Each structure stands twice: as structure tokens, then as C-alpha cells.
Amino acid sequence: MNFIPQNMNFIFALIEAENKEDRIYHGTEWMSYWLKFKKKCGENGCIIFDIDDTLIDSKEKSIKSMIRLYKLCISLGFTVNIITARPDTHANRKYTERLLKSKGIHEYEALYMMPANMSDKITSYKLSSYKFNARNDISTRHKILANCGDMWTDHVKSISKYKHLQERDINECAILFPEQYPCLKLPGTYQK
């Protein structure tokens, strides 16, 4: 396993390993050290998780090392918030809450879902601003300690201002600091 730094105006290192599972695992190991370090510094705050291709895969199976990272956040006494682009309808919210609960995820503070009227004709711009606004809302209550998600739009305010990220492979796994806190970018899958 290797961390391969890239030349950017913020800290950015690709995580390389034999396969996707191992790359995610090494990302979660890095995050575990970071969060334990934050705890030892006496800090309190919130960790943000996306759902699809972050806590669960495309078949809605648990991504084990990510579920462990979620559990670590809870056991360290940190707050967790979940931000997903799944459309916010009553049925969908119930379904998603039940799905998360079946994976042992129920101690989160809030589940942010994309307003249903925003969810047709989704663009990268819409996605990144919706997620940015949700993070802003969380930051009125907590200091954000880390953010985990599989899309570049999970991590930056306006993807159009980060052309170099938009052009990168969505499959990449990386640790990056576009803000004051680290982001774990998991390998994503291309949307159809």
C-alpha cells in the first residue's frame, strides 16, 4: 500500500493497493488514526458519511471497513451525520432509515436527503451545492472533523471551480484536505 501525493493547492494523496477493498481499508485506517488523534486533542465534533458506495455498495451490501469506521466515530463519542443524494420522499426516507438500521447504523444525528424537487435532472453542480449546503447546516451545530464519500462532488463546494478534480478518475481513492478537515474519497462507480 502506498500514499501517492499529487501536486495540488491542498493536501491530496492517492491511496494505492492491490484492490478496491484494500484501498478503502487503508483509507479507513488513516481516518481511524486521525479521529483518535482528534479525541486525544480533546476535540469534539462531527463526521459526515455518504451512503451509496460509501457505507454500502451498489448491491446494498455493507462495506465492512466503513461500517467499522462509523462505529469507531460513535464509540469515540463523536456525532455522525449522513448526507445522501437519495430523493427525500416519505417512502424513500423510511426505506433508507430501515436499510441503515439493518447495517447497525442508527445513532446518527440527522439524515440529509435531497429535496425531491431537486432530484430530477441531477447535475454535478446541483449535487455539489446540495451537499455543501448540508455540510454548512451541520457546521452551525458542530465542528466537522472528517467527511467520507465516493464522489468528488461529496467533497468540494462547487465542482466547476475544481476542474482538476472533475477531470480525475471517479475510481480513485484518496485522502484530501480541500477544507480544514480531511476527506476520504472512496472509489466511485460511473453513473448510467
Ligand SMILES: [Mg+2]
Ligand atoms: Mg455515493
